[in-house]
Amino acid sequence: MASVAFNHVTKKFGDTSVLNGLDLEVADGEFLVLLGPSGCGKTTALRMVAGLESPTTGTVAIGGSVVNDVAPQHRDVAMVFQNYALYPHLSVAKNIEFPLRQRDISADIRAQKVRDVAQMLGLAELLDRKPRQLSGGQRQRVALARAIVREPVCFLMDEPLSNLDATLRARTRSEIVRLQHELATTTIFVTHDQVEAMTMGDRIAVLNAGDLQQVGTPTELFENPANAFVAGFIGNPGMSLLSANASQGQLAIGGTQTPFSASGLNGAVTIGVRIDGVELSSSGIAAICDGVEVLGAEVHVLAHLGDDQIIVRQGASAPRPKIGEQIFIQLTTEPLYFDAVTGLRVSQ
Numbered sequence: 357m358a359s360v361a362f363n364h365v366t367k368k369f370g371d372t373s374v375l376n377g378l379d380l381e382v383a384d385g386e387f388l389v390l391l392g393p394s395g396c397g398k399t400t401a402l403r404m405v406a407g408l409e410s411p412t413t414g415t416v417a418i419g420g421s422v423v424n425d426v427a428p429q430h431r432d433v434a435m436v437f438q439n440y441a442l443y444p445h446l447s448v449a450k451n452i453e454f455p456l457r458q459r460d461i462s463a464d465i466r467a468q469k470v471r472d473v474a475q476m477l478g479l480a481e482l483l484d485r486k487p488r489q490l491s492g493g494q495r496q497r498v499a500l501a502r503a504i505v506r507e508p509v510c511f512l513m514d515e516p517l518s519n520l521d522a523t524l525r526a527r528t529r530s531e532i533v534r535l536q537h538e539l540a541t542t543t544i545f546v547t548h549d550q551v552e553a554m555t556m557g558d559r560i561a562v563l564n565a566g567d568l569q570q571v572g573t574p575t576e577l578f579e580n581p582a583n584a585f586v587a588g589f590i591g592n593p594g595m596s597l598l599s600a601n602a603s604q605g606q607l608a609i610g611g612t613q614t615p616f617s618a619s620g621l622n623g624a625v626t627i628g629v630r631i632d633g634v635e636l637s638s639s640g641i642a643a644i645c646d647g648v649e650v651l652g653a654e655v656h657v658l659a660h661l662g663d664d665q666i667i668v669r670q671g672a673s674a675p676r677p678k679i680g681e682q683i684f685i686q687l688t689t690e691p692l693y694f695d696a697v698t699g700l701r702v703s704q
C-alpha cells in the first residue's frame with residue numbers, strides 16, 4: 357500500500373492542454389474519487405499513475421518516490437478499465453490468474469490465490485466459464501478479481517461501472533466500497549457520475565477542463581462548494597445558479613427583490629440555491645416552466661429565467677404548470693454567493 361501524489365502535473369497533447377498543474381495527494385489506504393465532466397482529463401491523470409502516459413511537466417509519486425521514469429510493469433499498480441479488457445479465449449480462472457503467471461509463484465499458490473479472490477467476489481462457481489458466458493456484472497467482477505489478486509499498492513479504476521445497468525451498478529458500488537475497506541488498498545476511482553462519487557469516496561477531487569476545482573469529503577463539497585462549478589455539479593440535483601444583483605443591502609433576482617440582503621455585496625453576483633431552498637408561490641421571482649419531472653414521490657418543476665435554469669420541488673397533488681407557462685418562485689433559505697465573473701465563492 358502506498359500514497360499517490362501529483363505534484364504540479366501538466367499534460368499537453370500537441371497544443372492542447374489537458375491538465376493544468378494538478379496538485380493532489382491521495383493518502384495511503386484512501387478511496388479517492390476523481391470526478392468531472394467528459395473530457396476534463398480524468399483518464400489522462402489515471403494513466404499517468406499507471407505509467408501509460410507521462411507528465412509534460414511535474415511529477416507523479418507513489419509511496420513517496422517519484423515514478424516518472426519507472427516503467428508501468430514496475431509500478432505495482434492495478435488498473436480496472438471500463439470495458440473490462442478480459443481475454444476472451446481464457447476461462448475466468450485463467451483470466452484472474454493471468455497477472456500472477458509473470459511472477460515466480462508456484463502453480464499451487466497461484467490456484468489458491470485465484471480460489472480465495474473468486475470466493476471473495478462470488479465467482480467460485482464460474483471459474484471454468486469463458487467471458488462470453490458471463491453477464492456484464494460478472495465480467496466486471498472478474499476484472500476486479502484480476503486486479504485484487506495482484507495485491508497491488510494501488511487500484512486505479514476508470515469508470516468501471518458504466519457498462520452495468522442501474523440496479524447492478526448500485527450493488528457493485530457498495531461491493532467495491534466494502535472490498536476496498538477490507539483490503540485497505542489506496543484507490544483512485546474515476547467517474548463523471550456525481551452520485552457514484554458521493555456514495556463511494558472518502559474524498560472527492562472535482563476536475564473541470566484540466567483544472568482541479570476542489571478536494572473534500574462528499575459532505576464538505578455538498579455543504580461548502582468552493583465555486584459555482586462545484587455547486588452546480590454536486591448534489592442530485594445540483595444547485596441552481598442564478599444571476600442576481602446586490603445593491604444597498606437588497607438582493608434582486610430578475611428584477612424582483614428577495615427577502616435576503618446579501619449585506620456587504622454590491623453589483624452582479626451569482627447565487628446558488630438547493631432545491632430545498634426554493635418553493636413555488638403565487639408571487640415572487642418570475643420564471644418560465646420548461647417541464648415537469650415526476651420522480652415517484654417527488655415532483656420537480658424545471659424552469660428558466662433568462663439564461664439561468666432552476667429546479668423547484670412541487671407537492672404531489674399540486675396542479676402541474678404547463679411548459680411555457682409563467683410560474684413564481686420564492687427563496688426560503690439564504691443562498692450561497694459566488695463571484696459573477698470568476699465563480700469563486702464570496703462571503704458576505
Ligand SMILES: Nc1ncnc2c1ncn2[C@@H]1O[C@H](COP(=O)(O)OP(=O)(O)OP(=O)(O)O)[C@@H](O)[C@H]1O
Nearest residue numbers: 369372374392393394395396397398399400401548
Ligand atoms: N492521446 C491523445 N491525443 C490527443 N488528445 C488526447 C489524447 N488523449 C486524450 N486527449 C484529449 O484530452 C482530453 C482529456 O481526455 P481524458 O480521456 O483524460 O478525459 P476524461 O475526463 O477521461 O473524459 P471521459 O469522461 O469522456 O472519459 C480530451 O479533450 C481528449 O480529447
Ligand SMILES: [Mg+2]
Nearest residue numbers: 398399400514
Ligand atoms: Mg475517461
